Amino acid sequence: MENGTLHDLLGSDQGSSTLSPVTVSWKMRMDVLLGVSRAIEHLHYHAHPPIIHRDIKSANILFDESWVPRVADFGLPVSWDVTKEKEGMEFVAAGTLGYLDPEYYAIFLLKPASDVYNLGVMMLEVLTGKEAVFYGEKGTTHLPYFAVPLIEAGNLGELLDGQPSPEPTPCELQASF
Template structure:
């Protein structure tokens, strides 16, 4: 009798646990299918007078289909692991936009998509790409951004846009990017670590103002504690990835600083972070150690455009030292992003003074030969580009 009662209790308990698990699973599914319920919105309220979230508009699928000419291949302005980016024009106000459309394989859950929208709608700065709105309909995850007509910094460095970036323009772009990143680290509430700083994520508007884009991997930092870091899964792009973060899974603001230092070296050289198995950080560091500043041109580590630009060795030296300081192996040895900004501002100020100084130099002595990698295509470190990508990170 007692044994039978005990078995009955266990059966009832098992049924209760199973029912609870099913309930939680159902609630999670509902949350993912209707993640925006807490905003007081439902899927049936998408079309027509679209509501807003902290400045971000909820677009219907039909609106974005029309804006992009039915997602025409002629409107594609970017394609990466997550999907494609389309240029579009909104029918209501004729505004040009960029529509980021995720593939089914790269889609995150509805709740995570909502979190990303909330993050993007909270950050407003002149050097960050602005979120206009989003679409969560017809099984689609789409984000709508301000359109940047001059593409990415990488596009211009590789010559794809036809824009000639002289030394002054490059410093201005670098300053714009570091200004946006400093805002994320020190002025956003809560602070944000970007986690994927790279030249392809620095976009240029019609007057070449730099705007940091693509917060898909960004991490909200509510409290790093006394350690100054958080432990999290490693995400980012090889060549830009902080080696300390890669090895320890400890993410910090200094991880972005490392990536930004790599961007500075791209600005200097025109090269990508990894070319033909060679790491740009290591190549520049070795050249400086063996031959000083003049060795950069001799080793093809100074963009030919800059090699023919008048500049003082002191300005170039300051820029290279700053970039390598950002790329120190250990985060504790790197500057804060705001400190990087101050250093760049000082370099820009020195450039203004030295414009009137006749003691300028053309590095390398005369016209340099064509850069051996000038025609190489942009690497795709997501693994879809067919290029050889090392499976480990070397600083």
């Protein structure tokens, strides 16, 4: 699409970000997360039959000419059998490492919650400016393992991406967590 992917705009590829509304605005980042959340809600609750995407990630969020985020790459979706809600459906794990729901990856039981986990990792990317798997002080790090201790300790300043300016308002910060 005209304005590329969320992954590219966040500058995940060795700092190659360009100035865009997504890069410089906390409000735009929150709007993107809200738009993607609504798209997943639509897939899970309003599509007939419900759909589990299985590969929600920043590289699969494209922006049109008006900077509206669009969920893309429907190569792995599964029609959800709502009668299997409690126990899940057995499928070989598929998706992108770094985003995969650990429960789904370990025991091959797919649930809509797997997309929600993917979304959570993507949200952390948007908030931190880091990739889902990145090389940090302690070697290769999975973003949730980096972020959760900082969130639990209340060290949001260490967590948030320093690119957008001005800093998020208290309302935007509250919406993030």
